Amino acid sequence: MKKISTIIALLSVLVTASAQQVKLGDKNTITIHSSKENINRTIYLQLPKNYGIENKRYPLIILFDAQDKSLYNLTSSIIDRMTWTNDIPEAIFLGVVQNNRSQELNFEKSEQTTKIFLDFIKNDLLDYVNKNYKANGYVTLIGHSLGGQFVTNAMVSYPEIFPSVISISGALNYPNKDNTINSKVISKVERYLSATSVSSLKKQKYYFSSGDNGFQESGFKSGALKVDSLYKLHKHNVVNWQFDFLKGYNHMTTPLHGIPAGLAFVFKDWYISDSLAMDVLIYHKTSPSVVLKDKKINIAKSYGVNISLPRNALFQFAEYSLSQGKIDDAEALTKNLLNEYPDDEEVYGLMAEIFVKKGDISNAIKYYERAQSKSVTNKHAEKIKDLKKDQLKSLK
Structure with a gap:
């Protein structure tokens, strides 16, 4: 009898969880003015389904390259699923549409224009969201390829503003010549790990991944492995990083693993197992x-x-x-x-x-x-x- 009551209690937990499914609402398009560029930028916005009914504030998840509909839809679906299963908290989800991704995301080749775009994110975008929506101030950035390079640079440039970052197949070693590692972003990561205080480093959450299949990953993996070695060198100070080397994954399939793994890593201290x-x-x-x-x-x-x-x-x-x-x-x-x-x-x-x-x-x-x-x-x-x-x- 005791065994039966235990099973019934466990089933009660599972049934309640499925009955209370939560998800993101419909995608809305908003326009935010970029003050330094003097242009309007397109942002996709999805709020938690019960936003406005619930009396609480939400973390913010920002994806770059949202003009790539498959990447945007994949990320939206992953957030839906992981919210429903209580692996991550309900969040406000933003997708940033790039006008010229090479000029906006590629710090290695376009340092000045990338800095201006980063100013738009940390000033105009965050100010707009904080004024108009119930954000709680905690920001997670997600970037793939050049976006992975961009979010890594954002993290080491403004760690207090961007405390958690997910870089998927980040172009950390780009442009890659003869498989040598010559990267401004990796140099910034090294300086950041050496100079930042221990207490600040422990609050930073950095997930990054790379595949090993295909031409692009053959170059990008060397940069990722180099960054992983830097984190291991400073592991006595840094505990909140995770590198996944995805064997058999190519440049376009790494988001399938990296986005959910990255979100689970970022919110592991929130999760009730x-x-x-x-x-x-x-x-x-x-x-x-x-x-x-x-x-x-x-x-x-x-x-x-x-x-x-x-x-x-x-x-x-x-x-x-x-x-x-x-x-x-x-x-x-x-x-x-x-x-x-x-x-x-x-x-x-x-x-x-x-x-x-x-x-x-x-x-x-x-x-x-x-x-x-x-x-x-x-x-x-x-x-x-x-x-x-x-x-x-x-x-x-």
């Missing part, structure tokens, strides 16, 4: 309050901002606390959920159950009525009716 959730919900090795306290401390240290934890995990932890008779813990967790999800029918229903356990029938009715007002069915009506009967008997 299945094993950790099971330690709470199934094996009872630790309590929700301990797990959440530790997780919030780690998030603050790792990201420097508050990033909301997965709704499903918090809901399950609140349900679990209630089932264990820890009513105060359950109430505190549910209040936090109501603050972030003020239109969530299930959360109002859970708060009503908490008041039932406390013997507070008036508040239980009030929260069931709020749940009913958010519901498309009458599933709370019978509970309200029964509670009102109990309330009337009590008064008599």
Whole structure:
């Protein structure tokens, strides 16, 4: 019997997660003026599906080369999937359309125009997003090929503004002549690792990858391996980097692995693993309050901002606390959920159950009525009716 109840509890976790699927909304096109270039730039914008309904702020993910529709659509789909599975937090997703990618992204050949484009990103683009959307200030850049070179340069130029970077098949060793490593960006990385303080380096998150198949990767992999060797040289100072050498992948297939792996790496300190959730919900090795306290401390240290934890995990932890008779813990967790999800029918229903356990029938009715007002069915009506009967008997 105990084994059956354990399986049912685990299934409850999985069903709740799938029932609460979240994803990005439709793609919108916005235009932002570049002050130094005196031109308007096209940006694709996708917000979390429940943006405006939820009371929280979101990290920002920026992809370069968004005019490449296959790359943009791939990244959008990966963010959708990883948000749904709670591997990464909900985020605001921007795709930057390049007008002239060689002039804008190639620091090695076009240093001055690349600097101007980087100024647009760190000033005009971020200012616009921060003023008009609920961004929390944490930025992740994603670039492929020349975009990988650009985001690496952005990281070492302004590490406090761009704390996490994903470089896929980055043109770090470009132009490549006779497979020699002669790169301004790699030299900047070396100086950055040597001169930056240990505390700052530990907050930086850098994921980069390279394949080994095809003409382009044969050149780019040497640059990536060189950068990996620099990070290994400074590994006593730097812990937040990951290099994936993707054997059998070519220049156009590396994003298939690199983008999800990079996002998982960046948000690994936010992620609540299945094993950790099971330690709470199934094996009872630790309590929700301990797990959440530790997780919030780690998030603050790792990201420097508050990033909301997965709704499903918090809901399950609140349900679990209630089932264990820890009513105060359950109430505190549910209040936090109501603050972030003020239109969530299930959360109002859970708060009503908490008041039932406390013997507070008036508040239980009030929260069931709020749940009913958010519901498309009458599933709370019978509970309200029964509670009102109990309330009337009590008064008599």
